[in-house]
Amino acid sequence: AQSVTQLGSHVSVSEGALVLLRCNYSSSVPPYLFWYVQYPNQGLQLLLKYTSAATLVKGINGFEAEFKKSETSFHLTKPSAHMSDAAEYFCASLTYSGAGSYQLTFGKGTKLSVIP
């Protein structure tokens, strides 16, 4: 079964500091991977996705993530945190289960706090 593990339910960084949110996946076949951001009482917004093309994926708001097959990781980074980055971040894995069906499996989420 697919699983996505996000290390650290809560990460705090100072404004201007590097943001690193960790995500590891388990899959015998490299999946499609996504990072979503969720602001309070809102739905999910796609930050970026990996679909077996370039291993370094650039997303919106200055975020990027690198797919590392050897480490089964897809960590999210941003060089300089901004106050507006404070939110909940979810890593997700998409795998096809055949017959045109697939499932999106979410990690438990990491809440990012940015300290002024």
Added chain:
Amino acid sequence: GAVVSQHPSRVICKSGTSVKIECRSLDFQATTMFWYRQFPKQSLMLMATSNEGSKATYEQGVEKDKFLINHASLTLSTLTVTSAHPEDSSFYICSAREGQRDEQYFGPGTRLTVT
């Protein structure tokens, strides 16, 4: 593009009543729609997947008779929580996918509170 709306954004209902939540794809045809449930400070849990014109496929542990899903058109899916109880209080999020694309587009969510 790829906007998904949900209505209502918030609803409070009394225990024992039913509540309907609508999910609409505004600028694309959603051949598949998904319904998720999110408890406070937790991740999204897939409840069911629905394809237009067919019965929804429910995840294990989700009561079909309690959470009625209808996907009658390519732009609308509804989730009806029947005989709601306080433990059904949660944040319900829908998402939609067009054709065989790998990306799902999420609605803004509906906060359900059952008193």
